[in-house]
Each structure stands twice: as structure tokens, then as C-alpha cells.
Amino acid sequence: MPRRRELCILFFLTASTIPIFYIPAVFYHHDTHFTLIDNWRFWIIHLWVEGFFEVFSTVLVAIMTVQMGIIRAITALRIIYLDAILYLLGGVVGTGHHWYFTGQTNVNMALAACFSAMEVVPLTLLTMEARDFIRVSQTKCSKCQHYLAEKQQWTIYFLIAVGVWNFVGAGIFGFLINLPVISYFEVGTNLTANHAHAAMFGVFGMLALATVLFCMRAMQDETLWNRVKTLVKVSFFGLNIGMSLMVIVDLFPAGVLQLWDAIENGYWHARQLNYLMSGTYHLLEQIRIVGDVVFIVFGVIPIVAAILITFCSRGFASNELIGQKSSL
Ligand code: HEM
Ligand SMILES: [Fe+2]
Structure with a gap:
């Protein structure tokens, strides 16, 4: 107590x-x-x-x-x-x-x-926590032979995503722009947006969704969960694949191009409208639409639908919190 x-x-x-x-x-x-x-x-x-x-x-x-x-x-x-x-x-x-x-x-x-x-030290520890989450999601109870976190399996997957994006988005992409000599040429360019997207949505967006799912599972009975399960699964992959595409197709390579331009031609040049609206930099930005569409259509819409269906349905199993006694 x-x-x-x-x-x-x-x-x-x-x-x-x-x-x-x-x-x-x-x-x-x-x-x-x-x-x-x-x-x-x-x-x-x-x-x-x-x-x-x-x-x-x-x-x-x-x-x-x-x-x-x-x-x-x-x-x-x-x-x-x-x-x-x-x-x-x-x-x-x-x-x-x-x-x-x-x-x-x-x-x-x-x-x-x-x-x-x-700061990369605790982030690495967190990624190791993600590995522990993977182990937990695969461990069975020695008595009943059910998976330990069976009911919250998809919450755990979202938490694993938090750990992975923390390492990639905050740890690697943050570290990349952290040295003063890099920051001098890079500050406020696409490599900042690259780090900010991957860290901000990857960590806190995914965490918010893990929390939403945790609460949703506590409110749903099995029938209701079966109705929304596919939406949650699709959303998990849609968000992660969409986000990865945004980073791989545009944010990271365009950031490197812009940094190169700042070193070659000066910071003013890499930030002017002419540069931003032309050449490979602009082309990558247009291709990025693929990632954005995947993110919205297969990521955002399904999870919003799952939440709305849960909240609009009657007969919540309100007292049954994740099927286990709270050990708090
Ligand atoms: C979950 C953790 C993190 C989140 C959510 C995050 C998010 C952000 C955001 C949104 C920005 C842009 C701010 C703006 O320009 O208005 C930013 C900038 C920056 N972040 Fe992070 N960050 C995280 C961790 C880190 C770590 C661990 C490092 C370094 C090791 C780092 C280094 C930087 C640097 C150097 C900038 C400045 C870039 C610039 O001003 O152009 N960040 N971060
Ligand atoms: Fe910072």
C-alpha cells in the first residue's frame, strides 16, 4: 500500500x-x-x-x-x-x-x-526495456499456459514501438545533430524535422496510443475487442510503416542534401525558398506523400475508428480491468 x-x-x-x-x-x-x-x-x-x-x-x-x-x-x-x-x-x-x-x-x-x-544512455536502456517487453509478450503463465500479457498484447507492441523509435528517433537522429560543429550548419533544417518527427511521434505519439489501448482493453469485453482488433492491428503497422517511409524517403535524405548545400554554398542558400522549392530536395518532398498517405489511411483512420466504436458501444466490461487483479 x-x-x-x-x-x-x-x-x-x-x-x-x-x-x-x-x-x-x-x-x-x-x-x-x-x-x-x-x-x-x-x-x-x-x-x-x-x-x-x-x-x-x-x-x-x-x-x-x-x-x-x-x-x-x-x-x-x-x-x-x-x-x-x-x-x-x-x-x-x-x-x-x-x-x-x-x-x-x-x-x-x-x-x-x-x-x-x-542522454543516449537512458535511451539505450529504454530500448533494452523494449526487448524485455518482447520477451514478456512471448512468455506463458506456468499454471494456466496462457500468455502473461495476453489481453494487453497490442498495448505491449505499441510500447515496443516507443522503445525502438526512442533509440532511432531520439538516440541516433538526435545525436547526429547534437555536436556544435554540425548544429552550426544544420540548425533548423530538414535533419531537425527528421529527428523531431521520429522522436516526437515515435516516442510520445506511440506512448499516447499505448495508453489509449490500455484503457480501451480495460473497457471492452471480448466481443467488442474482436470487432476492433483488426483495426488496431492495421493501425499499428500503418503508423510504423508510414512513419518509416516519411523518414527513409524524404526527411533523412533531404536533410543530408540540405546540410551538404549549407556547407557548400552557405546556410542562407540552403534555407532560401528557391532551394526548398526546387531540385531533388523538392522532389523527395513530393514522393513523401506515399508515406503520409500510408500513415493517415492505414494508421490514423483505423485507430480513430477503433476508439469511436469502443466509446459508442454499450456494455463495457467496466469492472474487469485487464482480466487480472490489480497488483498495485
Ligand atoms: C524523446 C526524446 C526527444 C524528443 C521528443 C525530441 C524532440 C525534438 C524537437 C520537436 C525538436 C525541434 C524543436 C524546434 O526546433 O522547435 C528537437 C530539436 C533538437 N533535438 Fe531533440 N528530441 C528528443 C531527444 C533528443 C536527444 C536525445 C538529443 C541529443 C542527443 C536531441 C537533440 C536535439 C537537437 C540538437 C535539436 C536542435 C536542432 C535544431 O534546433 O535545429 N534531442 N528535438
Ligand atoms: Fe533538446
Whole structure:
């Protein structure tokens, strides 16, 4: 019971940090100096996505896995504290990787480059967590011979996707643009969009969907689940394949082209409208439509349909939470 309370308090505290760290955004307006705005803009963006959001998602995933009966509350608490230390150590000082060239000191550049590079450590641990999720989804109960997380199998698949995109989108693509010498030529180009898409949707989008699915499964009886199961499966593949196509076909190669152009002809050249609207760069952007269509038609529409069908159907098995006693 005290552990259950500790998990709830951690959930409340980490959830509160998200609106609290947004507060600086309400203090600047259209005539505030750009450097001030940019300073606070990244205080919000960075501290959210590479700090408090990451800690919050660890708490959320920990609570879900405790609910499913996969891990004990004490183990969940240990993981949360370890992750919080790792994320906040690298994440808070790492904020300065957005301020390399905004008038801050060399000390900021040195510290931020090192500490944000260290952020890859917890991300790698998370990917190993994804491997554990794969193992859990394949493990059978020794007594009843059913799969341990049978009822939440697709929630687990979405959580595996979180781990994989965290490694690729945040770990690899983030690391790629993190060094000051790269950032100098690259900042605000397509390689940023490449990293931002893969990390933002890959991690927090997939996590949000895992949470939605977790709740949906708790509300559905088996008949209702059988009605929406195919939609959820199609959506899982549609979202992941669509996202991968966007990255492979356009965001990454166009980012590399643009970086090359910035080094060859100057940053101004790689950012001008003429460059963005012509040549291979623009062609790749048009081909990307394939990825966007797959993402929307096979990813977004089916999951929205599954959610609507669940919410509009009567007879929720409301008291049956994932078919197991809560071990919280
Ligand atoms: C889940 C984790 C992460 C998410 C969701 C995320 C998301 C984002 C987003 C949305 C931006 C664009 C911000 C803007 O220009 O308005 C961005 C920029 C950036 N991110 Fe991340 N990020 C994550 C992790 C990381 C990590 C681990 C690193 C480095 C190791 C990193 C390095 C960078 C850098 C250097 C930029 C600046 C690029 C620029 O301003 O052009 N990110 N990130
Ligand atoms: Fe950042």
C-alpha cells in the first residue's frame, strides 16, 4: 500500500511538471526580443521532451506494467528513480544544446554538448526495456499456459514501438545533430524535422496510443475487442510503416542534401525558398506523400475508428480491468 501511494504521488508530481514548465510561455509576446523568446522556447520544448516528459512516461509505463501484473511495485519504483536520475542529469544541463549560437558562453557549449550526448544512455536502456517487453509478450503463465500479457498484447507492441523509435528517433537522429560543429550548419533544417518527427511521434505519439489501448482493453469485453482488433492491428503497422517511409524517403535524405548545400554554398542558400522549392530536395518532398498517405489511411483512420466504436458501444466490461487483479 505505501508503494501504491508512492507510485501515485510520483505520477502526480511528474504530470504536474509538464504544465508548470509551460508557464514561461505566457510571459513573452510579439515584441519580446528574439533571443529571450528562443531561450524560453527551448526551456519548454527541451525540458519537456528530454526531461520531464521522459520521466513522466517512465512512471506511466511502470504503472501500466504493474497493473498488468508483469512487474512488482517495488521494482517499478526502483526503475523510476534510476531513470529520473539519468534523464534529469543529462536532460537539464543538456538544454544548452539549443543555445549554442544564441549568445551564450563557451562553457554552455562544452557542458551542453557533453551532457546531452549522455542522454543516449537512458535511451539505450529504454530500448533494452523494449526487448524485455518482447520477451514478456512471448512468455506463458506456468499454471494456466496462457500468455502473461495476453489481453494487453497490442498495448505491449505499441510500447515496443516507443522503445525502438526512442533509440532511432531520439538516440541516433538526435545525436547526429547534437555536436556544435554540425548544429552550426544544420540548425533548423530538414535533419531537425527528421529527428523531431521520429522522436516526437515515435516516442510520445506511440506512448499516447499505448495508453489509449490500455484503457480501451480495460473497457471492452471480448466481443467488442474482436470487432476492433483488426483495426488496431492495421493501425499499428500503418503508423510504423508510414512513419518509416516519411523518414527513409524524404526527411533523412533531404536533410543530408540540405546540410551538404549549407556547407557548400552557405546556410542562407540552403534555407532560401528557391532551394526548398526546387531540385531533388523538392522532389523527395513530393514522393513523401506515399508515406503520409500510408500513415493517415492505414494508421490514423483505423485507430480513430477503433476508439469511436469502443466509446459508442454499450456494455463495457467496466469492472474487469485487464482480466487480472490489480497488483498495485
Ligand atoms: C524523446 C526524446 C526527444 C524528443 C521528443 C525530441 C524532440 C525534438 C524537437 C520537436 C525538436 C525541434 C524543436 C524546434 O526546433 O522547435 C528537437 C530539436 C533538437 N533535438 Fe531533440 N528530441 C528528443 C531527444 C533528443 C536527444 C536525445 C538529443 C541529443 C542527443 C536531441 C537533440 C536535439 C537537437 C540538437 C535539436 C536542435 C536542432 C535544431 O534546433 O535545429 N534531442 N528535438
Ligand atoms: Fe533538446
